Amino acid sequence: MWKLEGLPNTTFLALIAGAALAAAAPRSSSYNASGSQPDYVIIGGGPAGFVLAEELSQNPRTTVVLLEAGPDTAGEEDIDIPGYSPNLLYTQYMWNYTSQPDPNLEGNAPTLEQGRGFGGGSAVNYLGACRGAPSVFDEWADISGDDGLRWENFLNDYKSTVHYQEVPLDYDPHINPSAYGDGPLELTAPLENLGIVLELINSFISVLKLPWVDLNDGTGLGVATSTNVIRASNRTRDFAPQAFGWQLAGRPNAQQLSNAEVTKIGFKGTRAVSVTYVNPIDNSTNTLYPKEIIVSAGALNSPKLLMLSGVGPGDHLRSLNIPVVADIPQLGKNLRDHHCAFMSFEVTSQVETLWQYTQNATFAALAEEEYINNSSGPLSVPNGAAFAIYRAPDSVFEAVDDTFHTSLPADRGQLLFQYSTSTFQATTPNVSIVSPFVGLVQPQDSGYMLLASADYRDAPLVYSNYYGSAGDKAAILHGYKRIRELFSDPSITPLLMGTVALGTVVEGKTWRIKGLDGIRVVDSSTFPYPPTCHPMATVYAYAQHAAQLIREQDR
Ligand SMILES: Cc1cc2nc3c(=O)[nH]c(=O)nc-3n(C[C@H](O)[C@H](O)[C@H](O)COP(=O)(O)OP(=O)(O)OC[C@H]3O[C@@H](n4cnc5c(N)ncnc54)[C@H](O)[C@@H]3O)c2cc1C
Ligand SMILES: *[C@@H]1O[C@H](CO)[C@@H](O)[C@H](O)[C@H]1NC(C)=O
Ligand SMILES: *[C@@H]1O[C@H](CO)[C@@H](O)[C@H](O)[C@H]1NC(C)=O
Ligand SMILES: *[C@@H]1O[C@H](CO)[C@@H](O)[C@H](O)[C@H]1NC(C)=O
Ligand SMILES: *[C@@H]1O[C@H](CO)[C@@H](O)[C@H](O)[C@H]1NC(C)=O
Ligand SMILES: *[C@@H]1O[C@H](CO)[C@@H](O)[C@H](O)[C@H]1NC(C)=O
Ligand SMILES: *[C@@H]1O[C@H](CO)[C@@H](O)[C@H](O)[C@H]1NC(C)=O
Ligand SMILES: *[C@@H]1O[C@H](CO)[C@@H](O)[C@H](O)[C@H]1NC(C)=O
Ligand SMILES: *[C@@H]1O[C@H](CO)[C@@H](O)[C@H](O)[C@H]1NC(C)=O
Numbered sequence: 001m002w003k004l005e006g007l008p009n010t011t012f013l014a015l016i017a018g019a020a021l022a023a024a025a026p027r028s029s030s031y032n033a034s035g036s037q038p039d040y041v042i043i044g045g046g047p048a049g050f051v052l053a054e055e056l057s058q059n060p061r062t063t064v065v066l067l068e069a070g071p072d073t074a075g076e077e078d079i080d081i082p083g084y085s086p087n088l089l090y091t092q093y094m095w096n097y098t099s100q101p102d103p104n105l106e107g108n109a110p111t112l113e114q115g116r117g118f119g120g121g122s123a124v125n126y127l128g129a130c131r132g133a134p135s136v137f138d139e140w141a142d143i144s145g146d147d148g149l150r151w152e153n154f155l156n157d158y159k160s161t162v163h164y165q166e167v168p169l170d171y172d173p174h175i176n177p178s179a180y181g182d183g184p185l186e187l188t189a190p191l192e193n194l195g196i197v198l199e200l201i202n203s204f205i206s207v208l209k210l211p212w213v214d215l216n217d218g219t220g221l222g223v224a225t226s227t228n229v230i231r232a233s234n235r236t237r238d239f240a241p242q243a244f245g246w247q248l249a250g251r252p253n254a255q256q257l258s259n260a261e262v263t264k265i266g267f268k269g270t271r272a273v274s275v276t277y278v279n280p281i282d283n284s285t286n287t288l289y290p291k292e293i294i295v296s297a298g299a300l301n302s303p304k305l306l307m308l309s310g311v312g313p314g315d316h317l318r319s320l321n322i323p324v325v326a327d328i329p330q331l332g333k334n335l336r337d338h339h340c341a342f343m344s345f346e347v348t349s350q351v352e353t354l355w356q357y358t359q360n361a362t363f364a365a366l367a368e369e370e371y372i373n374n375s376s377g378p379l380s381v382p383n384g385a386a387f388a389i390y391r392a393p394d395s396v397f398e399a400v401d402d403t404f405h406t407s408l409p410a411d412r413g414q415l416l417f418q419y420s421t422s423t424f425q426a427t428t429p430n431v432s433i434v435s436p437f438v439g440l441v442q443p444q445d446s447g448y449m450l451l452a453s454a455d456y457r458d459a460p461l462v463y464s465n466y467y468g469s470a471g472d473k474a475a476i477l478h479g480y481k482r483i484r485e486l487f488s489d490p491s492i493t494p495l496l497m498g499t500v501a502l503g504t505v506v507e508g509k510t511w512r513i514k515g516l517d518g519i520r521v522v523d524s525s526t527f528p529y530p531p532t533c534h535p536m537a538t539v540y541a542y543a544q545h546a547a548q549l550i551r552e553q554d555r
Helices: 047-056 082-088 134-144 151-161 197-208 240-249 301-308 314-319 354-359 361-374 394-398 470-486 536-554
Strands: 040-043 064-067 162-164 185-187 222-225 254-257 261-268 271-278 285-288 292-295 340-342 344-347 386-390 415-420 433-440 448-450 461-463 496-501 519-521
Touching: 040 047, 047 064, 047 240, 047 536, 082 354, 134 151, 151 162, 151 536, 185 240, 197 222, 197 386, 197 415, 197 470, 240 254, 261 301, 292 301, 301 448, 340 470, 354 361, 394 470, 415 470, 433 470
Parallel strands: 040 064, 040 292, 064 254, 162 185, 292 519
Antiparallel strands: 222 386, 261 271, 271 285, 340 433, 344 433, 344 496, 386 415, 415 433, 448 461
């Protein structure tokens, strides 16, 4: 059992964080679940949902339906071309959620980016795949009683989901080949020195005194260029439907539907028996009666859907006139995110930024030509492909009598440094900028979420409580000061022009909700505690591992 009773107790968000078809749109497949009783309905087409659907439908006698609320994402340039990913904010591919005003942030209400459409976050994110400190997964194993999650075992699940494609480079990316396997998802290093990647790596090394390592091989602390989910052949994004969806499309026992937003899971007593979904474009509805339901709707939408279905804090549900199926006070609590603090610097014209793509027609034309001619240049690289995981000195925490951060296992950093070539602010001066940021990746304090109403169309109320404890505040303040030092390093200063602005729920091994039958939750919302590095790579491996156990249990 997870340590905490109740439901998806850790809602784990993001790093910073197509054509809308008229009918609930299937990707070509001959299986039509309508009128039959599928073995599995998987809710949510993010990395977790796609891996589960692919794994579980390998048995031709097992019927599987994958339901995704958002649109199909095939053939969308802003998704396929790595350099365009910042364009995806505030589009139909995002849920556009916002936190409630956070007293720790002087009442500011940070946005909560969550992907929407085939691929979920993997369709819109910044393509960095990393794993971070092994002790995190050993802790997950202890909490869940599942030895498969121990790093030495879990490494096989990472390997089963990815392979590394070597390419000629003009620098050494410090890759450890033994960390990669022969899974469908392709990883590559950024091509040449674009942006401020290598300059920032140098600054990380000299200011933070960290080694250049591979953060996928069990090394917890260090500096790395991003290992990206990018196909080396044509430098396009590789993401969940591309890596795991084509197998499904060819199977007569699997169906994948976009524009299928689940509004309610129906229960008979404590057994989950039905899934009702609506097409958000024409409002048509449908109900399926599967043998087993797996919720993989992501960090905020999994708990939201469960609450809408009567699973969650009883008093809260009753106050919204939602009949209570299971009173689980912890559901929606223990919400942890890698929340970031950022600065913005104006940069010289030799640094490619989102501003250069959108405001400088000469730059944009050259970048597009180079990408089309040669699959290289600024568009071939994701936003900010260099980062560092850093452990702050104990003195930072001793000053505020905090022992949480000082007693974390030695392989864990509390802070992740990276940068973006776009802005995090709603309004910025019309100049070319980069935004270095620092994220608190092992927060001590957590937030929670509730429903705004019983209407599925309403966004959830998220109380983020970022930097809630004294130690959390000390960590992020220390990180913020270090950004200034990083950007005062001689490897960076020649590129700068000035500062613009500052701107238990789920059972171990079964993923079943305690006390209920016919329903499991597998996705980032059920991570017991956050990894030290970006979460996507771990979601793929986690779903891979869960699928093996679920298959054995349901045989
Ligand atoms: C802008 C951005 C940048 C990021 N950058 C990185 C990065 O560089 N590296 C990294 O490792 N991680 C990054 N992340 C985080 C990473 O993408 C997520 O952690 C990961 O995608 C989570 O996977 P998941 O399967 O748990 O959920 P999600 O990817 O959120 O997928 C859940 C899916 O379920 C669907 N859904 C929700 N509700 C319903 C419903 N009611 N019915 C049907 N479907 C529903 C959603 O539309 C979504 O497609 C980033 C995220 C964002 C948003
Ligand atoms: C599945 O079959 C039903 C009728 O049995 C039909 O109405 C529906 O359009 C079909 N769905 C798909 C995606 O083909
Ligand atoms: C998010 O915001 C954009 C821009 O306003 C909008 O086009 C899109 O439909 C929104 N997404 C959702 C799911 O509402
Ligand atoms: C890129 O290459 C992959 C195969 O490596 C292919 O499946 C995909 O369609 C290509 N994408 C584009 C946009 O050319
Ligand atoms: C769907 O329902 C919503 C809310 O009732 C309504 O605003 C919208 O116009 C409807 N759309 C269609 C296509 O009927
Ligand atoms: C626009 O792009 C061109 C080509 O990269 C570059 O030479 C020029 O300096 C850029 N202009 C500005 C204002 O950054
Ligand atoms: C792209 O190829 C065309 C035709 O060969 C050539 O004229 C052009 O200069 C190339 N552009 C870039 C940016 O390499
Ligand atoms: C083409 O891409 C390769 C890397 O794949 C790079 O070394 C080379 O400089 C690029 N050529 C041009 C003309 O852009
Ligand atoms: C921003 O500045 C560039 C030139 O520096 C100009 O081409 C562009 O129109 C400006 N954009 C806006 C929104 O003012």
